[in-house]
Amino acid sequence: MAVGLGTLPTLHPVAGFRIGTTSAGVKTPGRKDLVLMEIAAGASTAGVFTLNQFCAAPVKICQQHLQQGMPSYLVINTGNANAGTGKTGYQDALDVCQAVAEVTGIAVHQVLPFSTGVIGEKLPKERIIDAIPAAFDALTDDGWLEAASGIMTTDTRPKAYSMQLEHQGQKITLTGISKGAGMIKPNMATMLAYIATDAQVEPALLQKILSRAADRSFNRITIDGDTSTNDSCMLVATGASGIAVSETTTELLAAFDAAVNKVLLELAQAIVRDGEGATKFVTVSVEQAASSEEALKTAYAVAHSPLVKTALFASDPNWGRILCAVGYAGIDNLDVDGLQIWLGEACIVENGGRAESYTEAAGQAVMSREEITIRIVLNRGDQQETVWTTDLSKDYVAINADYRS
Amino acid sequence: MAVGLGTLPTLHPVAGFRIGTTSAGVKTPGRKDLVLMEIAAGASTAGVFTLNQFCAAPVKICQQHLQQGMPSYLVINTGNANAGTGKTGYQDALDVCQAVAEVTGIAVHQVLPFSTGVIGEKLPKERIIDAIPAAFDALTDDGWLEAASGIMTTDTRPKAYSMQLEHQGQKITLTGISKGAGMIKPNMATMLAYIATDAQVEPALLQKILSRAADRSFNRITIDGDTSTNDSCMLVATGASGIAVSETTTELLAAFDAAVNKVLLELAQAIVRDGEGATKFVTVSVEQAASSEEALKTAYAVAHSPLVKTALFASDPNWGRILCAVGYAGIDNLDVDGLQIWLGEACIVENGGRAESYTEAAGQAVMSREEITIRIVLNRGDQQETVWTTDLSKDYVAINADYRS
Numbered sequence: 001m002a003v004g005l006g007t008l009p010t011l012h013p014v015a016g017f018r019i020g021t022t023s024a025g026v027k028t029p030g031r032k033d034l035v036l037m038e039i040a041a042g043a044s045t046a047g048v049f050t051l052n053q054f055c056a057a058p059v060k061i062c063q064q065h066l067q068q069g070m071p072s073y074l075v076i077n078t079g080n081a082n083a084g085t086g087k088t089g090y091q092d093a094l095d096v097c098q099a100v101a102e103v104t105g106i107a108v109h110q111v112l113p114f115s116t117g118v119i120g121e122k123l124p125k126e127r128i129i130d131a132i133p134a135a136f137d138a139l140t141d142d143g144w145l146e147a148a149s150g151i152m153t154t155d156t157r158p159k160a161y162s163m164q165l166e167h168q169g170q171k172i173t174l175t176g177i178s179k180g181a182g183m184i185k186p187n188m189a190t191m192l193a194y195i196a197t198d199a200q201v202e203p204a205l206l207q208k209i210l211s212r213a214a215d216r217s218f219n220r221i222t223i224d225g226d227t228s229t230n231d232s233c234m235l236v237a238t239g240a241s242g243i244a245v246s247e248t249t250t251e252l253l254a255a256f257d258a259a260v261n262k263v264l265l266e267l268a269q270a271i272v273r274d275g276e277g278a279t280k281f282v283t284v285s286v287e288q289a290a291s292s293e294e295a296l297k298t299a300y301a302v303a304h305s306p307l308v309k310t311a312l313f314a315s316d317p318n319w320g321r322i323l324c325a326v327g328y329a330g331i332d333n334l335d336v337d338g339l340q341i342w343l344g345e346a347c348i349v350e351n352g353g354r355a356e357s358y359t360e361a362a363g364q365a366v367m368s369r370e371e372i373t374i375r376i377v378l379n380r381g382d383q384q385e386t387v388w389t390t391d392l393s394k395d396y397v398a399i400n401a402d403y404r405s
Numbered sequence: 406m407a408v409g410l411g412t413l414p415t416l417h418p419v420a421g422f423r424i425g426t427t428s429a430g431v432k433t434p435g436r437k438d439l440v441l442m443e444i445a446a447g448a449s450t451a452g453v454f455t456l457n458q459f460c461a462a463p464v465k466i467c468q469q470h471l472q473q474g475m476p477s478y479l480v481i482n483t484g485n486a487n488a489g490t491g492k493t494g495y496q497d498a499l500d501v502c503q504a505v506a507e508v509t510g511i512a513v514h515q516v517l518p519f520s521t522g523v524i525g526e527k528l529p530k531e532r533i534i535d536a537i538p539a540a541f542d543a544l545t546d547d548g549w550l551e552a553a554s555g556i557m558t559t560d561t562r563p564k565a566y567s568m569q570l571e572h573q574g575q576k577i578t579l580t581g582i583s584k585g586a587g588m589i590k591p592n593m594a595t596m597l598a599y600i601a602t603d604a605q606v607e608p609a610l611l612q613k614i615l616s617r618a619a620d621r622s623f624n625r626i627t628i629d630g631d632t633s634t635n636d637s638c639m640l641v642a643t644g645a646s647g648i649a650v651s652e653t654t655t656e657l658l659a660a661f662d663a664a665v666n667k668v669l670l671e672l673a674q675a676i677v678r679d680g681e682g683a684t685k686f687v688t689v690s691v692e693q694a695a696s697s698e699e700a701l702k703t704a705y706a707v708a709h710s711p712l713v714k715t716a717l718f719a720s721d722p723n724w725g726r727i728l729c730a731v732g733y734a735g736i737d738n739l740d741v742d743g744l745q746i747w748l749g750e751a752c753i754v755e756n757g758g759r760a761e762s763y764t765e766a767a768g769q770a771v772m773s774r775e776e777i778t779i780r781i782v783l784n785r786g787d788q789q790e791t792v793w794t795t796d797l798s799k800d801y802v803a804i805n806a807d808y809r810s
Contacts, residue, residue: 051733052732052733053731053732053733053741054728054729054741054757055732081725083725083728084724084725084728084729084754084757084758084759085758086756086757087756087757088758119725119726119728119729120724120725120728120758120759229728229729229732306711306797306801306805310805310806311805313802313806314805314806318524319489319525320488320523320524320525321524323459323488323525323634324459324488324489324524324634326459327457327458327460328456328457328458331458334458334459336459351491351492352459352489352491352492353489353490353491353492353493353525354489354490392711392802393802394799394803396711396715396802397715397797397798397799397801397802400711400712400715400716400719401716401718
């Protein structure tokens with residue numbers, strides 16, 4: 001049911017970053033569900049995490065460990081979120097870190113844990129710990145694709161992106177993977193993403209670049225408005241290319257920043273394209289807003305409206321539902337006579353009602369496509385925001401009504 | 406698919422209030438789709454309306470006409486919302502009012518118009534105007550049930566409630582009808598409600614009583630989070646009983662206030678019970694909040710979560726989704742270790758995770774019911790709020806994906 005872009009690009013290995021994927025049988029025997037990522041010494045790592053106050057035990061530990069120093073290993077399991085598990089869950093995640101640390105004799109805070117899957121069930125840590133040696137044995141430079149599959153939950157396909165930047169005859173590589181599917185909403189989702197680059201970047205700058213890029217990508221996608229307990233997005237800069245990116249290398253910094261943005265946006269949009277039950281990939285763009293905040297409010301009102309989303313699923317140009325959502329977005333003194341709403345290239349609303357030039361055939365032509373853009377021109381200022389979402393299909397309900405069975 | 410309460414109580418006529426229902430063929434030939442309500446001279450009328458900034462033409466006219474004096478007629482059509490129709494729609498609604506006014510020679514501002522149905526299509530005003538004489542001919546004291554059917558859109562059954570108050574050997578009657586089904590969310594929905602009483606109440610006091618009651622009933626129900634362009638709730642006090650309710654009749658005022666609350670709550674809950682595709686009637690109650698606002702934020706986060714709603718549809722005690730929604734409700738410094746979440750009589754969350762006493766069987770027993778209460782005890786203060794909602798079923802998507810066809 002995923003929308004568009006079925007083939008993955010070539011996934012370039014990143015020097016200084018190895019990945020091992022194996023099976024721990026967390027939920028399904030034989031399923032590859034455990035991923036270990038090894039980071040070379042001297043690398044910088046940055047992370048952004050869910051804002052859900054019931055954040056999972058591994059998320060808490062990631063944040064604590066990151067404050068104690070740079071990590072050497074990331075350990076990720078699927079099949080169990082280890083969220084809503086209280087103190088036991090916290091200890092379980094710590095025990096997994098300890099098991100990884102013991103293999104190479106590092107400190108426990110040099111290991112960051114990640115979990116995704118069902119909320120509220122005890123983590124079967126013994127199975128994970130037993131499988132850690134196999135994950136070490138599997139470590140390889142070329143493990144991206146297998147890891148992209150290894151972190152999937154209800155995803156129907158692996159998500160990955162990779163690109164290279166030229167700099168003075170040398171190359172910087174960026175490669176990343178993500179998983180998502182349901183519970184996708186701003187401020188992260190049950191969304192995991194891991195991006196590595198061989199550029200050399202100080203931790204503080206790397207964090208700044210990551211936070212900004214996540215805000216423009218992972219924090220601008222929404223499938224069902226739920227924000228998960230486990231979302232994490234990690235950016236690792238191994239430095240193995242020997243090319244240093246810093247505040248003083250202005251041009252290189254801009255190019256690197258743009259590349260990180262590009263990789264995150266591709267990974268975020270891939271999550272929307274594979275949203276649970278998705279049959280449409282929808283871009284909601286709000287222009288001429290008085291503030292970024294009101295642009296986002298308007299965009300999310302449209303992107304979250306179940307009535308708009310079911311009309312998208314039906315390929316029905318029921319534009320009145322879009323107008324209605326804009327009307328209740330919570331913008332004071334909305335200029336209802338001055339604003340415009342566009343469905344693809346068709347203007348659907350102007351002068352407070354249906355545009356005179358609009359025809360059902362024009363709306364139908366846009367709605368029949370797999371990729372649809374809704375553009376709202378508020379006529380109130382010069383701010384602009386874009387969010388990406390999906391339709392709401394019968395399959396979404398079926399998937400989520402059956403998820404635990 | 407509606408949940409519970411299939412039979413209507415006896416609908417007492419209200420002296421001074423007559424209703425005529427007829428067929429104008431607005432959308433479906435032969436369908437009873439036009440309702441005229443006649444209010445005796447000397448009555449008070451109060452109204453509350455949608456906050457959607459793209460509010461429909463009839464809503465604007467209602468508000469303007471109410472400022473010019475008390476109405477003598479309410480005229481309601483289903484099959485077309487006359488929303489998003491710009492200046493033409495405004496004139497069309499005014500022309501319908503004019504046609505009603507001409508029959509008895511009153512001023513146009515003494516007529517209030519209401520429309521519900523598809524947004525954005527031109528009102529077929531000629532058909533409505535042609536049917537007005539038949540609506541006058543149909544006027545009767547006993548027209549409540551027929552009117553309850555006449556205002557339905559995707560409702561599967563009429564909604565009505567009626568009760569009588571004893572006061573010093575005399576009776577005050579309150580009778581009302583409502584319609585809803587989809588697009589139901591706080592600050593009104595495509596929700597129409599008409600309540601009449603033969604008590605005698607000054608307009609200002611009546612408005613105060615209505616606003617407060619609507620806030621505790623119609624503004625506390627949500628099906629899909631959409632707020633429609635057309636919502637209106639009208640309360641008419643004809644005074645025909647001769648019993649005056651005022652600020653000085655303290656005891657009577659309290660009883661009358663409670664009765665209005667009761668009627669509105671019954672009508673509002675009837676809308677939820679008949680929500681599009683509803684298979685569950687869900688009460689979400691938040692206790693021990695620091696403020697009413699945070700109680701509502703928490704309740705709506707749970708009530709709007711598609712993941713919670715699909716779990717309700719599946720009768721799946723996937724309590725982690727409720728915990729997750731509470732976690733992202735936007736409450737700063739949530740006491741995750743001190744709060745409790747209850748599913749019916751089963752405590753599901755305490756001490757930051759699954760309650761020790763919880764068993765899947767206990768959760769399953771609650772979830773299998775048609776009527777379910779989710780209770781969240783925030784441990785932060787003494788404020789409490791309750792909202793009512795439904796599950797999200799495959800039929801919801803089917804109904805809304807097919808609505809225009």
